[in-house]
Amino acid sequence: xxxxxxxxxxxxxxxxxxxxxxxxxxxxxxxxxxxxxxxxxxxxxxxxxxxxxxxxxxxxxxxxxxxxxxxxxxxxxxxxxxxxxxxxxxxxxxxxxxxxxxxxxxxxxxxxxxxxxxxxxxxxxxxxxxxxxxxxxxxxxxxxxxxxxxxxxxxxxxxxxxxxxxxxxxxxxxxxxxxxxxxxxxxxxxxxxxxxxxxxxxxxxxxxxxxxxxxxxxxxxxxxxxxxxxxxxxxxxxxxxxxxxxxxxxxxxxxxxxxxxxxxxxxxxxxxxxxxxxxxxxxxxxxxxxxxxxxxxxxxxxxxxxxxxxxxxxxxxxxxxxxxxxxxxxxxxxxxxxxxxxxxxxxxxxxxxxxxxxxxxxxxxxxxxxxxxxxxxxxxxxxxxxxxxxxxxxxxxxxxxxxxxxxxxxxxxxxxxxxxxxxxxxxxxxxxxxxxxxxxxxxxxxxxxxxxxxxxxxxxxxxxxxxxxxxxxxxxxxxxxxxxxxxxxxxxxxxxxxxxxxxxxxxxxxxxxxxxxxxxxxxxxxxxxxxxxxxxxxxxxxxxxxxxxxxxxxxxxxxxxxxxxxxxxxxxxxxxxxxxxxxxxxxxxxxxxxxxxxxxxxxxxxxxxxxxxxxxxxxxxxxxxxxxxxxxxxxxxxxxxxxxxxxxxxxxxxxxxxxxxxxxxxxxxxxxxxxxxxxxxxxxxxxxxxxxxxxxxxxxxxxxxxxxxxxxx
Numbered sequence: 001x002x003x004x005x006x007x008x009x010x011x012x013x014x015x016x017x018x019x020x021x022x023x024x025x026x027x028x029x030x031x032x033x034x035x036x037x038x039x040x041x042x043x044x045x046x047x048x049x050x051x052x053x054x055x056x057x058x059x060x061x062x063x064x065x066x067x068x069x070x071x072x073x074x075x076x077x078x079x080x081x082x083x084x085x086x087x088x089x090x091x092x093x094x095x096x097x098x099x100x101x102x103x104x105x106x107x108x109x110x111x112x113x114x115x116x117x118x119x120x121x122x123x124x125x126x127x128x129x130x131x132x133x134x135x136x137x138x139x140x141x142x143x144x145x146x147x148x149x150x151x152x153x154x155x156x157x158x159x160x161x162x163x164x165x166x167x168x169x170x171x172x173x174x175x176x177x178x179x180x181x182x183x184x185x186x187x188x189x190x191x192x193x194x195x196x197x198x199x200x201x202x203x204x205x206x207x208x209x210x211x212x213x214x215x216x217x218x219x220x221x222x223x224x225x226x227x228x229x230x231x232x233x234x235x236x237x238x239x240x241x242x243x244x245x246x247x248x249x250x251x252x253x254x255x256x257x258x259x260x261x262x263x264x265x266x267x268x269x270x271x272x273x274x275x276x277x278x279x280x281x282x283x284x285x286x287x288x289x290x291x292x293x294x295x296x297x298x299x300x301x302x303x304x305x306x307x308x309x310x311x312x313x314x315x316x317x318x319x320x321x322x323x324x325x326x327x328x329x330x331x332x333x334x335x336x337x338x339x340x341x342x343x344x345x346x347x348x349x350x351x352x353x354x355x356x357x358x359x360x361x362x363x364x365x366x367x368x369x370x371x372x373x374x375x376x377x378x379x380x381x382x383x384x385x386x387x388x389x390x391x392x393x394x395x396x397x398x399x400x401x402x403x404x405x406x407x408x409x410x411x412x413x414x415x416x417x418x419x420x421x422x423x424x425x426x427x428x429x430x431x432x433x434x435x436x437x438x439x440x441x442x443x444x445x446x447x448x449x450x451x452x453x454x455x456x457x458x459x460x461x462x463x464x465x466x467x468x469x470x471x472x473x474x475x476x477x478x479x480x481x482x483x484x485x486x487x488x489x490x491x492x493x494x495x496x497x498x499x500x501x502x503x504x505x506x507x508x509x510x511x512x513x514x515x516x517x518x519x520x521x522x523x524x525x526x527x528x529x530x531x532x533x534x535x536x537x538x539x540x541x542x543x544x545x546x547x548x549x550x551x552x553x554x555x556x557x558x559x560x561x562x563x564x565x566x567x568x569x570x571x572x573x574x575x576x577x578x579x580x581x582x583x584x585x586x587x588x589x590x591x592x593x594x595x596x597x598x599x600x601x602x603x604x605x606x607x608x609x610x611x612x613x614x615x616x617x618x619x620x621x622x623x624x625x626x627x628x629x630x631x632x633x634x635x636x637x638x639x640x641x642x643x644x645x646x647x648x649x650x651x652x653x654x655x656x657x658x659x660x661x662x663x664x665x666x667x668x669x670x671x672x673x674x675x676x677x678x679x680x681x682x683x684x685x686x687x688x689x690x691x692x693x694x695x696x697x698x699x700x701x702x703x704x705x706x707x708x709x710x711x712x713x
Contacts, residue, residue, distance in 0.1 A: 041070030042101065042132040048139050049279035050111060052270070054146040055119050061095070064109045068101040070132065075100045077129040084109065088124035091116075092139050097128075113141035121266060121273075121281045142281055144270040145173045151271050156192065156226055159513075160520025160650055164230035165194040169216065170271055174264040176241050179253030186245050190216050191268065192238040193277050194230045196409040198483065200437075202284030203272075204236040204407055205265060209255075211292025211318070212248045216240060223291065223391045224515045228398030231514040233413035233433075233490060233522065234405035236287070239268055243294070250293035258306035265308060285406065289314040291391055292344070299325045302334075310334060312404045316397065317344035317383075317390040319353065327356045330378050337368065337379045337400045344387040354380040368396065369547050370415065370431055373403035385568070392568050395515055406436050408490065411479035413522060414441075416492035417544040419475045421499040421536070426469040428456075429544075430477045430492060440480040441465070445473040449494065449525065452476075472498035472537070474528050493541075494525035500536030503556035505708065507531045510542035510576070511563030511594075511690075518564050519650040526561060526649060526692035530593070533701040534559075534708070546575045552583035557712040559704070562594035563690045564652060571597045577610055584614065589711040590684045591704075593691040598622075598656040615686045616664015617678035620657040624688065626670040627652070634681060635667040635706050641699040648693040656688035667710060677707075685711055 043066060050060040068074045076082050081099035086092045091114040098107035113122060124139040151170040158164035168191050175187040206229060210219045220226065220240060229238045241264070243252050254260035269281040286308050288298045295315055299322035302310060313329060315338040330336045340350040354364045357378050365372035365379045372379050385393035402413055414432035428443050443456040443465045455467035457480075467475075476494045480486075493509055509527040513519070531537045542560075544550040552558055560580070562571045571594055572580070580590055592615070601607025602619020611617045627645065631638025644652035657674035660666050667685060668677035679685025685707055694700035 038071045040072045040074040040103070040130070040132040041068055042074045042130050042135055043067045043069065044126070044128070044135045044137050046137055047279055048111065048126065048137050049273070050113050050139070050141040052142050052144060052274040053115050055115070055143040056117050056146060057115065059115045060113045060141050062111050064111060065106055066098070066101060066109055067106045068103060070103055072103050073100050075131050077131060079131070082128055082130055084126070084128045086124050086139065087127055089122050091122060092124040092141070111139070116143040119143055119145050119267065119270065121269065138280065140279065140281060142270050142273045144274060145267065147173055148267070148271070151191070151275055153193070153275055153277065158227050158230060158520050159515065159517050162520030163195055164227060164520075165192055165197070167192045167226060168275070172264070172267055172271070174254065174260070174267045176243055176253035176255045182251060182253050184244050184247070184253070186242045188216060188242045189268070190220055190240040191271065192226045192229060193272070194409065197237070197277075198235050198409050199278055199280055200235065200284070200407060200483065201280070202282040203269065203278060204234070204284040204287070204405070205268065206236050206238050206287045206289060206401065207265070208238065208240045209252055209288070209290040209294030209297040210240065210243055211294055212250065213246055215245055216242050222388070223397065225391075225397060227515045228395060229401065231395065231522070232398040232402035232405065233408050233410070234401045235407045235409045236401070236405065237268070237272070243297075250296040252297035255297055256300045258301050258303050258308070261301050262307040283308060285309060285311045287312045287314065287401065287404070289316070289397070290318045291316045292318055292387065293320070294318060295320055295322065302326070302329045304332065311406070312337070314397070314400045315339070317341050317346050317387050319346045319349045321349070323349060323353050323356065326353060327360070330357055330362055331360055335377055335404055337373065337404065339368070339381055339383045339390050339396065341383055341385060341387050341390055344390070347382070350380050354378070368399070370399070370403050370543065371547065373400055374433055389568060392515065394568070394570060395512065398515070403433050406434060408433070408435050408437070408481070410484055410488055410490040411435065411438065411481040413490055414477060414479065414492050415541055415543065416477055416495060417541050417548060418550060419495050419497045419539045421469055421497050421504070421538060424468065424470055424499070425466055426475070426497050426499070427464065427466050428475060428477065429464045431463060432479070435479070435481070437482045437484070438479050439482055442478045442480060443467055444476050444478055445469070447471075447473060449474050449528070469497060469499055472496060474525070491523050493523050494528045495539035496528040496531040496537055497539060498531075498535060498537040502536050503554070504536035504538050505534050506538050506540060506552065506555040506558045507534075508540050508542055508545065508558060508560040511561050511565060513563060513565045513569045518652060524649070526563065526690070529649070529697070529700065530559060530561060530691045530704060532697065534704060542576060545579050546573070552579060552588055553586055555588065557589045557591065557708055558583065559591045559593070561690065561692065562592070562597060563692070564595045566596035567600045571600045580614070584684060589682065590614070591707050591711060592684070592686045595652050595655050595689050597686060598658060598688065599654070611686060612661050615678060615684040616660055616662045616680045617658045617686045618661040620659045620674060622654050622656065624655045624657045624670040624672055624674050624676065626655070626672040628671040629668045629676040629689070630671070631667065631706070632669045633665045633667050634710055638668070638703060638706050639699070641703065642695045643689050643693045645695040647695050650693060652689055652693055658686065658688055679710060681710060682713060683711060
């Protein structure tokens with residue numbers, strides 16, 4: 001299928017309608033009206049998508065309504081008839097164009113595209129000179145393979161019951177198989193369009209090549225690819241073709257040739273166009289990803305003369321060969337992210353490639369921090385995950401897309417790093433992915449989360465701002481994005497900041513689980529909820545401590561939230577545990593809150609020793625079988641309270657149960673009798689459920705105050 005690569009600038013935006021999966025024949029925002037309320041005016045859709053046709057089936061035709069909301073008739077610029085024309089592809093034609101449009105009236109413009117004998121994507125420009133001024137519109141048409149079967153998109157539900165997008169599986173003629181000389185015949189391709197997908201001037205694609213011995217039905221849910229694309233915030237379509245079915249082979253048939261892959265990507269656009277998911281069938285940036293044996297197919301598509309642009313390659317324990325190809329890709333300006341495990345067999349190749357790039361003058365990051373994933377040409381790192389867990393560990397697949405992409409659906413998913421109050425004001429810092437459409441940032445404050453005020457506006461490349469702050473307030477950072485309405489832009493997490501003369505408490509938001517947990521919020525306010533009423537309060541992300549070196553020593557206590565993060569999300573990494581240990585050794589006091597801290601750390605030698613030494617706690621079991629707790633021991637006056645109920649931020653299925661060891665004492669018990677929180681007075685306490693999901697705000701505030709009094713009297 002021959003695709004159009006050069007296109008007019010984007011003129012509109014198409015919303016992805018998960019339920020209807022249709023945007024109508026004409027897409028885009030309201031057409032441009034240049035004239036005032038008096039005089040002639042002419043409205044023409046800014047993008048006109050003619051109906052999809054099968055190749056060889058004849059022309060595509062469309063009647064388009066145009067209007068004149070003005071007070072005078074619209075005629076040609078010279079006073080004669082309107083002169084309609086098509087610039088570009090001669091296969092587009094104007095069948096009938098009105099010579100004039102009466103004041104306050106409408107008229108019909110009939111268009112035709114001749115169709116094509118073979119699959120093809122066609123584009124042109126409709127133009128007219130009028131007494132209301134010139135008008136122009138994009139014209140698009142697609143002829144698809146006549147054997148291409150229907151694609152039925154269905155909604156996909158993610159964490160917390162949130163609809164994260166829509167998927168379809170369709171047998172595509174350009175799929176890897178059937179292919180000459182290969183035994184496989186499964187032509188299915190999985191397509192996923194994330195919720196809030198935003199049509200820009202071109203459509204970015206994440207093309208994933210799966211590993212050995214699997215199928216689409218197995219690999220997509222096992223690795224959470226759709227959830228991770230949604231969580232990344234990138235404005236990209238996920239495409240996963242079926243490779244060799246349940247076979248120990250990395251042969252991807254027709255996609256082992258860039259020309260075959262180009263035809264395949266064009267057919268993906270045709271499928272989406274026919275379904276109404278897109279109206280501008282133009283390919284944008286391509287990210288190639290692979291797990292395990294998919295590396296060979298990725299390498300085959302990195303030819304310098306490939307008819308599509310590959311900006312980033314992500315290999316998940318997948319670098320089994322083609323080191324020179326991947327080196328040349330990076331040297332040519334591409335971005336490579338490659339992980340290796342202790343047992344996957346790619347460790348030597350990754351280390352060799354890192355040395356090759358370093359020898360060529362390319363700085364290679366050895367850890368997948370957000371800053372490295374955003375800025376470094378090469379990121380080659382070890383992951384302690386299993387071979388199959390390499391894509392899921394710490395949300396690796398989605399995080400590499402999040403920080404490496406240049407286009408987002410509602411603005412980039414930035415991370416609020418710190419919010420620190422001092423002398424009548426506060427300093428707010430954040431880290432954001434690069435995004436071509438971001439024009440600036442707003443730091444917003446609110447007394448209650450209902451109404452927000454812009455406290456500061458910054459440039460697009462800013463990462464810090466100072467704001468006035470004389471009373472406790474909620475704080476967040478919101479991108480200003482071309483093509484995204486102000487109220488629709490993606491905010492950071494919300495935190496609470498409270499000034500005061502006393503030594504402040506620091507609340508650390510370490511809750512990043514978005515793939516398979518209970519909360520489906522791309523931005524949350526959990527730190528703000530837990531911090532309500534605490535007194536002088538600052539806020540930070542966990543990475544502000546481990547990546548940026550934020551000092552804990554100035555704080556009289558630290559409340560560290562990890563929600564329902566578990567093994568794959570790393571409740572407390574070695575670096576985080578070391579930072580907490582150093583803080584406590586210097587006299588600091590901590591409250592740890594999360595439902596899987598014990599579940600992850602308790603079964604390990606180092607983790608169990610850390611919990612015992614820090615808080616006098618030992619892990620007892622994974623599920624308390626209760627959603628109610630009461631005070632015990634030093635916190636006996638804490639009244640009964642529930643968590644994870646209908647009014648809570650999210651449910652909790654598996655709250656951890658602890659036991660006291662050494663100097664530890666039980667301070668909360670579940671209704672079923674097990675310990676819900678254990679700690680050492682004046683030092684630390686670990687809570688087996690997330691504090692943010694206490695059902696009632698006043699009970700949460702009272703519990704947090706009691707816990708603070710226990711660790712920091």
